[in-house]
Amino acid sequence: MLTKSKDLRTGNPLWLSQPVPRILTSKLTKDQRTDIVIIGAGITGAMAAESLSAAGFKVILIDRRGPLKGATSASTALLQYEIDTPLTVLSGQIGRDKAMRAWRRSKLALESLHARITSLGLKCDVKPVCSLFLAGNVLDADGLKLEAKNRNEIGLYTDYLTRDMLKNDHDIRRIAALKAYDNLSVNPVKLAGGFLLKAIEHGAQVFAPVTAERVETHRDGADVITAEGPVIRARYVIYASGYEMPKDIRTRRHSLNSTYAIATRPQPDKLWPQKCLIWEASDPYLYMRCTADGRVICGGEDEEFEDEDKRDSMLTDKVARLEAKLKDMFPQLDTKADFAWCGSFGASTTGLPTIGAVPAKANVFAIMAYGGNGITFSRLGAELLTTTLTGGQDPEADLFGF
Template sequence: MNIQYVQGECIFTRINKLIKQYEYLTDDIDTDVIIVGGGVTGAILGYYFTKNNINAVILEKSRIAHGSTSITTSLLQYELDSKAMELKEYTSIENVIRSYQLGIKALDEIGEFINEYGNTCDFERTDSLLYTAKNIEKKEIEEEYKIRKEAGFPVELIDEQNNPFSFDVKAGVLSKGGGAKLDPYRFTHALLEVSSKKGLRIYENTEVIGVRYSESGVTVETVYGHKVKGKIIMVATGYNTKLFTERAFGTKATAFNVATKPISNIDSIYKQVVIRDNEKPYNYFRTTSDNRIIIGGEDINFLPDIFNEELCSKQYDKLEQRLKNLFQSLNIEIEYRYCGAFASTQDNLGFLGKDPNNQKLWYCLGYGANGILFAVLGGMMLSKLYFGEEQEDLELFKIDRFDK
């Protein structure tokens, strides 16, 4: 079955003109690392592998950054989807704290890339807020605050007395510098532009349809019959991994987003914060450089028939209403509505590393709401692992961690 992963009018591929079109593969070629997938993850991998002088090629079946990269809210937070205490069942508090620290490291890395190559993707480092408007949830937010404070994160507890936001907050954890936002379409292209100048080869409209492993490496076959030979293959195909493995990674759902038109009086709200509420499923929202708000959430269990207009409209309407309730003084008109597949894991972390049964098959899968930061960590650590440098933190993301 050909499942569609993205649906609707995605803001980032609508507001941006085509930045660059890459050619399709017309020859048989050799490389060291074959990266399959030209979304933000493939671009991040291409950047780190090329930066470390490793020959790499990206093969994208369709167009650059038109998969789930086009629908990500691109709200970057060092924290995970669930609170530390909720994750205790699946991992340790130490691991949660370590992943928070790694999240900060990934945010810093993106900041360094921007400092070095310029800000062409509206990157902005912000504070991040996790909050509840319900008295009954105050305790759990306070507990999360305590865990982060004791671990040394620069956090502030928000309550009704010191609430700087225009909406009701009963308790909130405000993390200084704990977030960021960017335009994922332009970020992907920026990474590719930098890397292609350093030797990364990128092919669009070049679907990988077959993979063969041998003693010396791996050969992939592309849709028009050309072959690419490499030492390893990196799966950066997002939520679509069937061609490479039968392994099921994560629980599938569909996540929804709406983006407003630019709002003239947006300055009356606290813009420099990326925000997530404590609802189940949660909602998250951010502003854009042209004064829009994007809100995401209202996830539903994944079924192919959810790309059914009536069902989607209901979820979009809920998100719109939520925004209107939160920001009653703003003139909110929705311009873009879109949705797509999303996958979460029990411990909220993605999958980075080698297949336990095949040392030539590597994965970089940013599952969970922190997909972009996980991809950055993947790029950093996997490009070192390529040279045989063990990366202790890869343990957190290892492929078989849920196998019995």
């Protein structure tokens, strides 16, 4: 098998309690020829398939589970341009110029995603929201002041909020926070399903369940050999397999973690003012958002991933911790979990994704949209590879390559 099989989520994700888009799939019964094979039919594969099929490529997606059945439904879907690694910290890791370009491109990718959602008319509960980045063990109040200064110097307007401003405007009792604008909240399953349906309208095909055993490359393209027997011959192959990392492209920049999430009952009259996305300048950090029907989703309590059994065994304890932390921040809320789940997710040492040509694998590409900005990075990956495969050159491609 091309990737090590994992149970990417456990529990009862909120999004699966709501109507899930129905995606037409076919059985793979014979060899296929196409321009592009995308391995993975979650949010990353969906965005890439829509973009590439709209650009005129013949696209086939395959997935060993089926569309939308992997980690996509475990996402809490706080769509931010703010990268996990603060601008001040990232500048120390990769240099100010590259850090500045990465943050700006993340902002552009989120704006592009919102524009594409609007252009296609996708019904995914999308809503523009502000975000609050609370002082923590990574950046204290002085660290946040410097972070705001650096962001504003490169055109990413950010407000610094004092303790009083944060209490008066958002009813949050913390020493300081940064307030950013033009982020998004969505239903991630509806979003991914919408992109898949549009890709199918453009002529893309989805075969599932299909397991990719290996990829064999040659001068004119690459062949995906499947466990089911048929071979898919293509000009290009794209790995969009999420947190099941392909065995032949592991890098030391990536790690696998476990995260936990809850969703409360609907209580729209008790939500915090302005309903901003909230996350902390801490490691690991707590994060929360509101849903269209007035629930609160709260996540965090991250642990280094060891195996699914250990991850799942901690769910009850982690849920109790999240309920308590949410109650401490917002005493007026009923924080008892109406839904609770856990999942595995990838992280990188810089907080940046890895997107581009796979070394020593001709005609093979990957979108490894790892980190808290996974959906934003999935859009970035779709843009970068569409530009590359149509003969263009993206000016930021060097920031994200292998």
